[in-house]
Amino acid sequence: MNPKGTITVVGLGAGDLDQLPYGLYRTLKEAGHLYVRTSEHPVLAQLAGEVAYTAFDDIYERHGSFDRVYAEIAETLLAKAVEEKEVVYAVPGHPLVAERTVQLLLQEGPGRGVQIEVGGGQSFLDPLFARLRIDPIEGFALLDGTALQAGQVHPGLHTIIAQVYDKLVASEVKLTLMEVLPDEYPVTVATAVGVKDMERIDTVPLYELDRLDHFGNLTLVYVPQAKDEAVLYRQFSFLKDIVATLRSPEGCPWDREQTHQSIRKNLIEETYEVLETIDDEDPDAMCEELGDLLMQIMLHSQMAAEEGYFTVDDVVAGLNQKLIRRHPHVFGDKSADDAGEALANWQEIKAQEKAAKGIAPDRQSKLAGIPRDLPALMYAYKLQKKAAQVGFDWDDVADVYKKIEEEYQELRTAPEEERAGELGDLLFAVVNLARFLGLDPEEALALTNRKFTSRFAYIEKKLQEAGRSFDDTSLEEMDKWWEEAKRMGRGEK
Template sequence: MAARIQVLGLGAGDLEQLPLGMYKQIKKVQKLYVRTKEHPVIDELIREGVQVESFDHVYLQHGGFDEVYEQISRELLDKAEQEQEILYAVPGHPLVAERTVQLLLEQARSQQVEIQVLGGQSFLDPLFARLAIDPIEGFALLDATRLTAQQINPELHSVIAQVYDQLTASDVKLTLMEVLPDEHPVTIVTAVGVAGMEHVETVPLYELDHHQGFGNLSLVYVQPTQADTVRNRQFARLREIVAILRSPEGCPWDREQTHQSLRKNLIEESFEVLEAIDEDDPDGMCEELGDLLLQVLLHSQIAVENGDFSIDDVILGLNEKLIRRHPHVFGERHADDANEAFATWQEVKAAEKAAKGIDPQELSQLHGIPRELPALMYAYKLQKKAAEVGFDWDNVADVEKKIEEEYEEVKQATAEERAGELGDLLFAVVNLARFYKVDPEEALRLTNRKFTRRFQFIEKKLKETGKTFSESSLPELDKWWDEAKATE
């Protein structure tokens, strides 16, 4: 006969609230195993002569709850094999916020132990009654020891269980502060439904870990909020706003936009992000990244309306791609440096193309360079791709000689030929930058910013002297230019 563990819940209150069937089951066994003696029912059972063996000592042996629960479940399975049948009691209901029971259910089959859950009253019923919460409005039951900001939905009633002590409460506070304002009210509830022990106190979030009475029967309730200061930090709110803008009741300009009409906006917003990066402006970068994200949401909303895809599909595809192309992070592969990581990325990328029926041998070596890149960057990438197969100059002296040749051709070109010859000269200069291991786009950006600073210095001097450009001589302007250079 297979060994068996019967699991029952002690409820959220005292012995009077324990169902008669549960009470009889406890009185029949020679020994009752309990996760913790820190429960009002246990004290009463011990006074009635029930022999109780707890796992409170396990908490002192480990620094984290995961290890505690793992050990308790292992010991219970071992005891079941030795004794054939044991009764295990936990606070509340065995299937509500009780990790040891979940571990038993996961592990019992491999050890051929039967788990029978007998039931019990969870703390949720008395909690809802005490705080006058209707759960149909939507609520989340969360584990304080595993809490993340991503789990917090500020529009739901949130019950955070297993807030055992001030340290756990501090972790809960810091996590909630990532989503909610510091002053948001939170309610600390201990021993809900237990006469003479129940304690309920509402405090501002920032004071949560100042409370002194946390214990095994403590939880934190977070009331929902519709405040704009909270909702406007949520990605779901952004999606909602964009959908409203595109709706018949929304903005006439937004409703008229198409993928093609927004194309230039996407390019402009991308460059404004780059400008904020170049200016080392975190506030500007935050704003410009928001503008760029808006373009992504607008394109995704248009795609939803066309029945093509949604932002969820965009996120799904990106998540899957990132995991797939980083097997050295999410899989069994290893990468000791950036070069190995990049090689893995390229390998997986090639496999993806093969899975789509694309033969890399049939593609041009220049395939994959976005056509809409700025011309200077596009030229740089063209040359790098060509160089990978050996189509390249032998040394930098050859490149310098080519620049001289192209410059002579520019000087000799007719008006009709000039654009093409200047393009050849710029292309040759890009080659020189590549040989010097300088990104030509970044090099020109540096010069553009340098020119802007010096020119604005001249404008400042003109204002100080009350003059205009037309009223100033070129030597005078050159003098101020040199002054600007000297201040850099």
């Protein structure tokens, strides 16, 4: 099948006419009419009067996003190819390096019956590597400044950010890099590398990146490999390496000896320490304790990796998949106008997941799914909520109060060997009351614990001030201070 037209894409290189291969020079000269993405290139300036061309610079001015600019350029070229049969399109650098319009042509051309041929051209990478003395074998990343995301930036690599056309793009690049790197981190802005009388290279602190004055179509930003520990410490990959080292034969004897069971209790303890920082409204402490909790997850994941079961990357992948799968109202085609609808979606998908695993919900106990190692108060609360969902519940809060009175009287008259069971019944009834009142019993008791601790600390303070001890202080005196602390509400929320 004969094509409706042909687009030949050639690269103008990264420098001036002296650096352009003769074959490409001849292609440009023999083109009846040349189309160029931008006229701002030294080769075109040197060929003025020898080659007629149409530039697409005006399209940049009509659109507020680069995606729309590139889409219009590609659409225009495809239409011209059908109309003129043969079109030569020239771009800065190499056609297949940081040229979104060329990628669009390669994607859309075949479906439109237009053949796309890609010629050569020197990319900006070679002169940049030579000028800055970068060895790419050490690892490098080439990123688009117009669509840069923090997750793309890996400080362990040489990073080259292309298409930093102007101060606006430079500002966006700066803000994105600041999510990963310190404000003072050195970056190099290079314009027209290797072009005589045009080359500009400046190394500045990151926070000054957008204050330079030589941004344009030939501008790149180079971010050197990070060797500073302060930068590496922020990388998840660095944490993985540290934990693997601790568990290695050359690592820590204590860490090497641990098993899932031996550090099981640590996971619970670290979780409660995080909860304490939440209750104290202490963000700095929370940050530290969340790190300790994450360490437990990393250790368990490393142990599992050593046993060939899973890695921490599998943990992250599973979490990502679950979050997307259980939020179709965010990542899919479902909708949820409020938290209730969102929760309904979540429950429906959880049921589908169980069915996919061969778990029949209608055969499961209605009380299934509660972690058995939860604190008893929290476990009771969740048991009652599940039972209430199928109608096994009191009709009125007055009945709950009556049940508490009943259990209280039974505890008072119970023989010694039955007191533990009767006390449990009373506590279970109190948990029911909390649920009816819309309160979390665990949180309510935690609040009282904090109040008790604060008031008792006030008594200890008064004893210290008086130079006395508990042994020589009566209960009446302590109760007086307790009431003082109660009135003052010291440290209570």
